[in-house]
Amino acid sequence: MKFLSRIFCTLSATLMLVTPAIAFDTAATSAMIVDQTTGTVLLAKDADRPIPPASMSKLMTLNMLFEALRDGRVTMETKFLVSDRAQQIGGSTMFLRSGERVSVENLIQGIIVQSGNDACVTVAENLAGTEEAFAQQMTDRAGELGMNASSFGNATGWPHPLQRMSARDLVFMANRLITDFPQFYPYFSQQSFEWDGVKQDNRNPLLNLGIGADGLKTGHTSEAGYGLVGSAKQGKRRVIFMITGLQSAAERASEAEKLTNWAFRQFVSKELFKQGATISTAEVWLGAEKHVPLTTEHDIASLIPLGVQSDIQLSISYQGPIEAPIAKGDQIATLKVNVAKMNPVEFPLVAASDVEKGGVLTRMIAAAHLLSKDLIGNKLGAAN
Known part of the structure; x- marks a missing residue:
């Protein structure tokens, strides 16, 4: 911010x-x-x-x-x-x-x-x-x-x-x-x-x-x-x-x-999320878990001009999938709040829990998944 x-x-x-x-x-x-x-x-x-x-x-x-x-x-x-x-x-x-x-x-x-x-x-x-x-x-x-x-x-x-x-x-x-x-x-x-x-x-x-x-x-x-x-x-x-x-x-x-x-x-404050609330999840790569919950370290509120209290749009962005390990509290995503007549405001989102690196089986499955995607891509390229 x-x-x-x-x-x-x-x-x-x-x-x-x-x-x-x-x-x-x-x-x-x-x-x-x-x-x-x-x-x-x-x-x-x-x-x-x-x-x-x-x-x-x-x-x-x-x-x-x-x-x-x-x-x-x-x-x-x-x-x-x-x-x-x-x-x-x-x-x-x-x-x-x-x-x-x-x-x-x-x-x-x-x-x-x-x-x-x-x-x-x-x-x-x-x-x-x-x-x-x-x-x-x-x-x-x-x-x-x-x-x-x-x-x-x-x-x-x-x-x-x-x-x-x-x-x-x-x-x-x-x-x-x-x-x-x-x-x-x-x-x-x-x-x-x-x-x-x-x-x-x-x-x-x-x-x-x-x-x-x-x-x-x-x-x-x-x-x-x-x-x-x-x-x-x-x-x-x-x-x-x-x-x-x-x-x-x-x-x-x-x-x-x-x-x-x-x-x-001329403005009112609208509470959007309480501290610690799970807002969404992010996809995890090579982790013991496939997803990590996203939360905020603080209450999140947005300032709203009078007359547009219902016109609020939320979006979450991150570069993922996020490679494990992930530590609880790591900032890994951003919440963007769009309110009519106001410019967007962004809030950091953090991992709500630890995600350990996956074992051998997890890595084998991921490698197989990547290999299959490459094979499919090569076939499609040859067909073209």
Whole structure:
């Protein structure tokens, strides 16, 4: 399942993205919205062009910090030293003071809720020594993750010739933070955070609207315009989106709300198969069994536009017969789901059981079968 050039299976930590078939007219200059539950791209507008991400690139800074936490290099209680440079950085700030030591947990809240550039520089300097070295590490890590339209010149999103991300990369990163670091994701829906006597509200305009919004990050510079990487969950469905290039904070809020409502109200999720259900069988060559059952490692659901719920076609493809031995869990086939007004979506199918290689008798029968086919073919060729 292809989330652009990278694999991103929604049902675990990955998301399969395909070209959208139904359009939404957005004022954003660059945008993407994905139904995470099924992996369907609902909208993609200039989604692969590297653009200035402004503070939305702080999601990559947070990813680097979350990876350090996951790997045990730091803990939430680890205290980072604030430098003169961090205190003096411009733009949005957490109001850190040079020489003080601040816990990683407080810096996370300062970045997410207050969009603190000083907090980002502090994280960068304490993890990598300098912000420049940290920016290079961000760029390298983006490449490793398949975010090929991303590069970084700083940890803050401050205008810089190297500071570029695409809408697709930002949605990918949002999905990664949600799925790979669920223990930290609740910070994105935190309404406010107070540091050094200064209380600031979360800049995300969707959090209080009752539409299930729970993240992630706004961004604004004169170069980039107003942008937002957002996510919302209603029932079992979650959507993730990115918009940018809006002319004002009010237009950003309005566009984000309209896009979220459209994604939830114009599509429904239809469950097709439960995890572990036998969907079909594949023919086996030289095996102890002639067929192997095909199943899915996850529940399979498809996103359906309103009004076409009954128009669903399924097809299974594999290169076979599949030679034994086959191990349970081997991916050996693909399920394609075709829904009217939508582009096809593919799901991997795996072997539901082991199939051992057949014995001598099995191989003799197979050899005889091949020999008989060759003889028949030769006779037909001679007759022609």
